[in-house]
Amino acid sequence: DSGVTQTPKHLITATGQRVTLRCSPRSGDLSVYWYQQSLDQGLQFLIQYYNGEERAKGNILERFSAQQFPDLHSELNLSSLELGDSALYFCASSEGPGGVNTGELFFGEGSRLTVL
Amino acid sequence: AQSVAQPEDQVNVAEGNPLTVKCTYSVSGNPYLFWYVQYPNRGLQFLLKYITGDNLVKGSYGFEAEFNKSQTSFHLKKPSALVSDSALYFCAVRPYNQGGKLIFGQGTELSVKP
Numbered sequence: 389d390s391g392v393t394q395t396p397k398h399l400i401t402a403t404g405q406r407v408t409l410r411c412s413p414r415s416g417d418l419s420v421y422w423y424q425q426s427l428d429q430g431l432q433f434l435i436q437y438y439n440g441e442e443r444a445k446g447n448i449l450e451r452f453s454a455q456q457f458p459d460l461h462s463e464l465n466l467s468s469l470e471l472g473d474s475a476l477y478f479c480a481s482s483e484g485p486g487g488v489n490t491g492e493l494f495f496g497e498g499s500r501l502t503v504l
Numbered sequence: 505a506q507s508v509a510q511p512e513d514q515v516n517v518a519e520g521n522p523l524t525v526k527c528t529y530s531v532s533g534n535p536y537l538f539w540y541v542q543y544p545n546r547g548l549q550f551l552l553k554y555i556t557g558d559n560l561v562k563g564s565y566g567f568e569a570e571f572n573k574s575q576t577s578f579h580l581k582k583p584s585a586l587v588s589d590s591a592l593y594f595c596a597v598r599p600y601n602q603g604g605k606l607i608f609g610q611g612t613e614l615s616v617k618p
Contacts (some may be wrong), residue, residue: 390547390549392547393594419604421604421605430609430610430611431594431611433605436603436604437545438604443604444603444605445600480548482604485603486598486601486602486604486605487601488536488555492553493604494550495540495547495548496545497546498514498545
């Protein structure tokens with residue numbers, strides 16, 4: 389058990405809809421990361437938050453947004469969903485904001501999103 | 505651009521034999537390199553990392569990795585493979601000055617047969 393909790397584990401929805409994925413980081417970790425895993429794209433970094441502030445941004449679509457709350461949990465909002473958004477979405481956490489002393493990332497079990 | 509490449513989609517090994525999963529990297533500055541393992545329908549688990557120091561890094565479950573600066577490689581190794589090592593293995597690099605994110609390779613499926 390990594391200590392990172394993600395909900396829901398599975399989600400099935402229709403095109404055009406909006407969903408919210410939730411992540412609670414490991415105790416003591418201030419950084420939260422979101423990744424998308426799909427067969428054709430592999431593991432793609434979406435965004436990182438550190439202590440409530442956006443720290444790094446990756447290949448995140450404009451239809452997607454995220455935030456980190458004062459209690460350090462994070463939410464990833466996916467809107468106007470398309471078939472191609474079907475994927476496994478991972479949250480990860482780490483102690484630091486970046487650089488050599490940040491440490492490794494600890495991953496949750498993921499949220500599997502299916503868009504029909 | 506900073507990246508890692510895993511040249512083999514799949515590696516097949518007999519139980520008890522040594523295994524190697526290959527990774528090459530491209531970075532500017534000092535490389536911060538990682539290996540993760542993913543079992544079916546699970547999240548990624550950290551195996552080991554290279555930040556600085558000894559070129560041979562020891563990690564979880566008997567795995568080790570050798571950092572080779574001249575060949576820009578960071579191959580994952582284990583002296584004696586177990587059937588339970590069968591999983592998807594990812595090499596990753598932390599880019600310099602881009603937060604704490606990791607950039608992952610495409611992954612290598614390791615299959616260990618009895």
